[in-house]
Amino acid sequence: MDFFETLLWPLRWVVEVLLVVWHQVFTYLGVPPESGVNWILSIIGLVIVVRSALIPVTVKQIKSQRRMLEMxxxxxxxxxxxxxxxxxxxxxxxxxxxxxxxxxxxTNPFSSCLPILLQMPIFFSLFYTLRTASENKPGVGMMTQELSSNFYQAEIFGAPLKMTFMQAWQDGPWQVLLLASILVILMISSQFFTQLQIVSKNISEETKSSPMYRQQKIMLYIIPFMFLFSGVAFPLGLNFYWFTSNLWTMAQQFIVIRSMPTPGSEAFRQRQERLQKRGKLTFEEVEAGKDQPTKPAGQRQQPVSKKRAKQQPKPGSAGNQKK
Structure with missing residues (x-):
């Protein structure tokens, strides 16, 4: 094992435990242990466990991104x-x-990167686990020789999960090229839509004039294409992991923006309209209700008082003239 692989040994052991437990669950439910469907479902189960554990960190990251844009x-x-x-x-x-x-x-400049930084060791631990299984060798923990052989044989739509786009480009089969290309398109699209939710709906009008917002709009078109590398270089099994993780992020972002939008943003206005239709009153609406009546009232009184102030000297001056 190389140094990095040795460093990740404890985390890799945990990843193997989670992957094997899910594999046993689906085997018990009747899915063949050597089928690609079983291993993909096991990888999806791994994503669910990992991303559920990271929910507090992710919510903190979303709030941090909001504060960064506000400041x-x-x-x-x-x-x-x-x-x-x-x-x-x-x-x-x-x-x-x-x-x-x-x-x-x-907030701080690094908090928005925390969920990705925490996910990367898990991602590479899964990479080493699947790479070892692709060589038909046992893992470091619960990934036995039998389970590695099952993964070694696993296919979906004729595409072996152990293969990468580059390997298929040289030796085939074409199913790997097609499936890897579809996954890359789906990963790029899901990442783009996730970022677009923030840029288009969850940013106030004041923040949209800041340089940070313009930088984020540029990153909106750059970051998704980083998945071109993973789609080409990593096995299909890992691409399924990352695509499922992207779907989780997209759904989580939608829920957070819908329930905790940035004040002054389009999402915030839409939330207020929904709550008004339901007859519910939130703290934000109460504050907005307090502000709205006072401003018009002040605007009405000021012009009237000015007119009266202008009118008051006139009768006096007219009365003085009569005298």
């Missing part, structure tokens, strides 16, 4: 304040003010 205008002011100043004192001052701003909003 973008303030961060822009700090950067403009020290623009063109390259001395050490100015750089340290800008860093201090930026960190104070992050602390004020309860």
């Amino acid at each position: 973008a205008p303030e961060l822009k002011k700090i950067q403009a304040k020290y623009k063109g100043k390259t001395d050490q004192f100015s750089r340290e001052a800008m860093s201090r003010e930026s960190m104070a701003l992050y602390k004020k909003h309860g």
Whole structure:
């Protein structure tokens, strides 16, 4: 084993346990142990366990992304304040003010990457597990020689789960090329739609004028195409894992945006309309209700008082003229 594989040995052991437990469950339900359907369902089960465990971290990441976008205008002011100043004192001052701003909003630049960073060791642990099984060798824990042989034989629609797009490009079969291409398209589409939900629905109008929003729009078109690499280089089994994980993220993002939208965003306005139709009143609506009457009232009283103020001297001046 190489150094990285040795480093991941404990996590790989846990991944094997989860994968084998799900495999045994579906075998008990009557799915043949050597079938590709059994192994794909087992991989989906692994995704469900992993992503369920990461729900608190993911929700924190979504909230952090929201705060980052909300604080973008303030961060822009700090950067403009020290623009063109390259001395050490100015750089340290800008860093201090930026960190104070992050602390004020309860976020940091790295928290939005946390779920992906936590998933990557699990992803590579599964990669090593499936690679060993693809060589028809036992794993480090519950992945016995018999189970490795089952995975070694597993196919779906004639495409072996152990093969990669590159291997099929050289030796075939064509089913692997077709299935891998479909998975790449689905992974790119699901990732793009997930990011699009945030950019189009869950960002306030004020934030849309910030540089951070423009950067996020650029990343909207760049990040999904990173799956081209995984779709070509990794086995079909791993691509099924990543596609299922993308579907989970997309559904989770939809639920979070629908239930906890950013104030001032399109999703927030849609949520208020839904709750108004149902006759439910939220804290945001109460505050909005308090603000809305006071503003029109102030606007009506001010012009009237000005008119009256202008009109009051006129009778006096007319009365003085009569006298």
